Amino acid sequence: MIYTKIKGTGSYVPKRFLTNDDLAQIVDTNDEWIRTRTGIEKRHIVTDEYTIDLAEQAALEALESSHVAKEDIDLVIVATVTPDHYFPGIAQLLQKRLGLKTVTAFDINAACSGFLYALQIADKMIKSGAFHNALIVGAETLTRLTDWSDRNTCVLFGDAAGAMVIGTSDYDSIRTVITGSDGDDNSYLICDNVDLKDPYTNEKSTQDHIHMNGREVFKFATRIMPQMVRDLLEMNKMSIDDLDYIVAHQANLRIIDKAARDLNFSMDKMYVNINEYGNTSAASVPLAIDEAIRKGHLKRGDQFVTVAFGGGFTWGGALITY
Ligand SMILES: CC(C)(COP(=O)(O)OP(=O)(O)OC[C@H]1O[C@@H](n2cnc3c(N)ncnc32)[C@H](O)[C@@H]1OP(=O)(O)O)[C@@H](O)C(=O)NCCC(=O)NCCS
Numbered sequence: 001m002i003y004t005k006i007k008g009t010g011s012y013v014p015k016r017f018l019t020n021d022d023l024a025q026i027v028d029t030n031d032e033w034i035r036t037r038t039g040i041e042k043r044h045i046v047t048d049e050y051t052i053d054l055a056e057q058a059a060l061e062a063l064e065s066s067h068v069a070k071e072d073i074d075l076v077i078v079a080t081v082t083p084d085h086y087f088p089g090i091a092q093l094l095q096k097r098l099g100l101k102t103v104t105a106f107d108i109n110a111a112c113s114g115f116l117y118a119l120q121i122a123d124k125m126i127k128s129g130a131f132h133n134a135l136i137v138g139a140e141t142l143t144r145l146t147d148w149s150d151r152n153t154c155v156l157f158g159d160a161a162g163a164m165v166i167g168t169s170d171y172d173s174i175r176t177v178i179t180g181s182d183g184d185d186n187s188y189l190i191c192d193n194v195d196l197k198d199p200y201t202n203e204k205s206t207q208d209h210i211h212m213n214g215r216e217v218f219k220f221a222t223r224i225m226p227q228m229v230r231d232l233l234e235m236n237k238m239s240i241d242d243l244d245y246i247v248a249h250q251a252n253l254r255i256i257d258k259a260a261r262d263l264n265f266s267m268d269k270m271y272v273n274i275n276e277y278g279n280t281s282a283a284s285v286p287l288a289i290d291e292a293i294r295k296g297h298l299k300r301g302d303q304f305v306t307v308a309f310g311g312g313f314t315w316g317g318a319l320i321t322y
Contacts, residue, residue: 002127004166005173006322007068009290010061011162012054013044013277027151034155039253043158043278045143050084052093054161055139059094066165068133070098075134076105077122079114079282082141083107090139111189112249113179113308114138114282116316120177122166133167138282145191147209158278162286172321176235178228179316185220188213189311221251221309225259228307228317236319240265242303247292249308250274250284271297284308298322
């Protein structure tokens, strides 16, 4: 039986940030509304960096903390909805930037659940015996897709990257990873790609922005998060009292709070950093896990669940003995 574990983590956010008051200069909003409805106080945004730049910094930190030599990484997976090109993927750019030898490298898109999808794929590929050490990254520059005149969405998102090195382990650490999807509700959170182009008229495509039905996303999120935690606990014959922490996707403090209340779990043990970064999509979970580890909240031996949800709808969760 091959086991896997987290060997190292890293994260990175751009230096520039916008406070709620800064946003109130741009759209009809205010600090009080944003804080009470979302828990967000500021969000970091890129100005001269691309997704690959964020991914590289987070990956370097994860590699350093993992003590895994670059030559021993044989798999790179990047979760992103904001790649810098249609192709090549961020994974290939990252391979070059890090000077990795020939590896299997690819990007995936499962919106804000993307990192959990990457974790599940890497975990299974290592447990199959075909790979040994994976660098998995969630990296986003979502503010490139933000409509800065739409107060319903522009207050929510920020840019960041989080990374993790996972590899073979002598104990069962990454115990269960689950993912799921329901395409029926794909229009509630959407950003269109290029339009169809008629070769005769050859109309120019315009870049679309994020569109969201906040209430529907809220309803879905508050249902799926506790459900995933319960499923993971049941699959591992554990109870909520066995968990030291829950690290949830940082989309809205009220969503996290509602999940905690539904699960009868202390809010003190729900990791929260949405106030600092807003919703950073696929970067949210690895950024939060990295911070929780670096700040000493998550320690070796702790049992935690991490859960995410996103456009699609998609969802994913993992039960890990760190
Ligand atoms: C977006 C969200 C914060 C809105 O909160 P809400 O309590 O549902 O607010 P509503 O959409 O009901 O809007 C209430 C009012 O606030 C207004 N409003 C919306 N955004 C505002 C803003 N930034 N500042 C001030 N007012 C705002 C609305 O226009 C509405 O005004 P009205 O009553 O005059 O029509 C909330 O629905 C949410 O977080 N949904 C999930 C979003 C999410 O997680 N997305 C990412 C998933 S990966």
